[in-house]
Amino acid sequence: MKFGTKAIHAGQEPDPSNGAIMTPIYQTSTYVQESPGKHKGYAYARGKNPTRVALEKNIAALENAKHGLCFASGMGAMDAVIKLLKPGDEVITSDDLYGGSYRMFTKVFANYGIKFHFVNMTDASNISKYVNANTKLIWAETPTNPTMQIIDIAACAAIAKQNNLMLGVDNTFASPYLQNPLDLGATIVMHSVTKYLGGHSDVVMGALCLNDDKIYEQLAFILNACGANPGPMDSFLVLRGIKTLHVRMDRHCFNGRKVAEFLKTHPKIEKLYWPGFTDHHNHEIAKKQMRDFGGMISFTLKGASLDDTFKLASSFKVFSLAESLGGVESLVNHPATMTHASIPKAERERVGVVDSLLRLSIGIEDADDLINDLKQALA
Numbered sequence: 001m002k003f004g005t006k007a008i009h010a011g012q013e014p015d016p017s018n019g020a021i022m023t024p025i026y027q028t029s030t031y032v033q034e035s036p037g038k039h040k041g042y043a044y045a046r047g048k049n050p051t052r053v054a055l056e057k058n059i060a061a062l063e064n065a066k067h068g069l070c071f072a073s074g075m076g077a078m079d080a081v082i083k084l085l086k087p088g089d090e091v092i093t094s095d096d097l098y099g100g101s102y103r104m105f106t107k108v109f110a111n112y113g114i115k116f117h118f119v120n121m122t123d124a125s126n127i128s129k130y131v132n133a134n135t136k137l138i139w140a141e142t143p144t145n146p147t148m149q150i151i152d153i154a155a156c157a158a159i160a161k162q163n164n165l166m167l168g169v170d171n172t173f174a175s176p177y178l179q180n181p182l183d184l185g186a187t188i189v190m191h192s193v194t195k196y197l198g199g200h201s202d203v204v205m206g207a208l209c210l211n212d213d214k215i216y217e218q219l220a221f222i223l224n225a226c227g228a229n230p231g232p233m234d235s236f237l238v239l240r241g242i243k244t245l246h247v248r249m250d251r252h253c254f255n256g257r258k259v260a261e262f263l264k265t266h267p268k269i270e271k272l273y274w275p276g277f278t279d280h281h282n283h284e285i286a287k288k289q290m291r292d293f294g295g296m297i298s299f300t301l302k303g304a305s306l307d308d309t310f311k312l313a314s315s316f317k318v319f320s321l322a323e324s325l326g327g328v329e330s331l332v333n334h335p336a337t338m339t340h341a342s343i344p345k346a347e348r349e350r351v352g353v354v355d356s357l358l359r360l361s362i363g364i365e366d367a368d369d370l371i372n373d374l375k376q377a378l379a
């Protein structure tokens, strides 16, 4: 089946007891057993819930994966991946990461004896220099948040395979509609479901998809043992959100291109980050591994102080100033003080997260209204 059909149908069957076309919200914590241990596959809802199982099958289908697992948040999903490791193990990851990922690596798991190398992965050959006997995982995010760096997934997968490492890819920015890392050789793909998959800014959730049976069993064990399970109501909301993922993504991409082209010639813009431009550092790789370029755009303002940037960030009428992304409504975010505030200034500035950087999540409103809003804000 093709993507749009899977988005609407995968994992979902009419309810056998009454024919309800929508998957019910199984708002239950436990399941009655016939005799101890004899049940219909469901014992306690931390381990498994039918609404969640439908969603896990659906997201797995979108990533062409054998297995899917949903977590209470994107960070909960990543936390489970790092818990596959042991003290002494090493991870090679990118020097431009979602702020929360960087925070979890450096402030939580570094204390448990796991070592993280932050590497410029836009040239995949940099990765090999950090591989040693302790390396277990390469963790890539592409496009990166917020500077839209593109990392070559197939090249990372080749290095992972050669060295017997796992490759995890945070596919949040692209969504499964634009990019499928497992098809390019990744071991695990992770989503902050909160963003494009949910799509309506009303749920926080995470997901992992993979083909490897053994790693799946380990991750399912960690999910049940550690308890970052999402609830049935949230699972229902995401099942509903995903039904329009392909339609929304087409509009995010269409609007994203229009806004990027408008900003490109604006005299107040200094740097513009969007992988669809032919002069983007890794545009050719983006073209190869993504089906389109998405609705995330970042830019810096010429000669703007922090105050000027704050003033602009607060002057929009259609865009809302908020963290997060991937919803139907357009958002503007100031990474240096909002999503990426936990990264030390010198470190974030090295990868371009300067005080005059703003990040846009282009929604699915009318593109003309978004451009007019940018026009008035930049005037």
Ligand SMILES: *Cc1c(COP(=O)(O)O)cnc(C)c1O
Pocket (backbone or CB within 6 Å): 073, 074, 075, 076, 098, 100, 101, 141, 145, 170, 172, 173, 191, 192, 193, 194, 195, 204, 205, 206
């Ligand atoms: C938001 C985000 C996360 C974290 O997901 P939550 O659902 O907020 O926990 C991880 N990676 C990226 C790229 C994100 O944008």
